[in-house]
Amino acid sequence: MEQDTQHDRFISFPYPHENYSDGSINYGGIDLTHETQRIDEIEEAKRSPNLRRLLEEVNLQDGLFMTLGCDYRRLENGIGGYVDFTFRPGLPASLTVDAVSLDDYFWAYLAKQELDHHINDGAMVNYARSALKWSWSELEMGGVHSKKITLAFCCQHSEDAEWCLDHLRHFLVTEFPSLPPRQT
Template sequence: MEQEKQHDRFVTFPYPQENYSDGSVNYGGIDLTNETQRIDEIEEAKRSPDLRRLLEEVNLQDGLFMTLGCDYRQLDGGISGYVDFTFRSGLPASLTLDAVNLDDYFWAYLAKQELQHHISDGAMVSYARSALKWSWSELEMGGIRGKKITLAFCCQHSEDAEWCLDHLRHFLVTEFPSLPPRQA
């Protein structure tokens, strides 16, 4: 996974709402692990049932991850957006060191899905690699430094974007946590 080279204003979480000159709004980062009732403030979750489900399951359950921000928008050529997430604080370093390798674990998860569902070899992984871009950047949360993972997506159809978000949700909530413990 590549490190995001561009300066990112959103390196300290939570971050405040921003209004842009073009009339668009970044509603800010909400810690849904502590303020679960605020999920209805996330406009993007109203546009995508699978994004809403991802936000609910990743943040509202005890788990390894938490979301930091997201986007989901209709463009002339399709749907684009992203999900920013990180490991929750207090986890062992042997686990969180894998942050920059989550994309490799995700591709392996999709390859396993292909085998289990008798899908032609490489079809899911090839599609996902064309529609998804993984990156990471530095993050500060509560005075602790970590890594923010961004999964950006760009799909021609909303059902393709929903497919990507559903697989990310399953990976973060079920698949990655069930892997054998990593060694430091």
């Protein structure tokens, strides 16, 4: 996974609400692990049922991850957006060391799905590699340095974006946490 050094303005979480000169709005970072009632403030979650489900399940359960921000919008040629997330604070280093390798774990998860569901070899992985871009950047949360993972997506159809978000949700909530413990 590549480090993103161009879009790393938001390195301290939570970050404030911001209005841009082009009329767009960044509603700010909301820590849904502590302020679950604020999920309805996230405009992007109103545009995508699977984005909302991802935000609910990743943040509202006791899990390994938490979201930091997201986007979901109609583009000229389809649907695009991103999900920023990180490991929750206080987890063992044996887990968090894998932050910059989560993309490799995700591709392996999709390859396993292909086998389990008798899907043409490479079909899911190849599609996901064409629609998704993983990156990481530095993150500071409560004085602790960590890694922010960004999964950006660009799909021709909303169903495809929903598919990507559903697989990311399953991976973060169920698949990655069930993997054997990693050694540091």
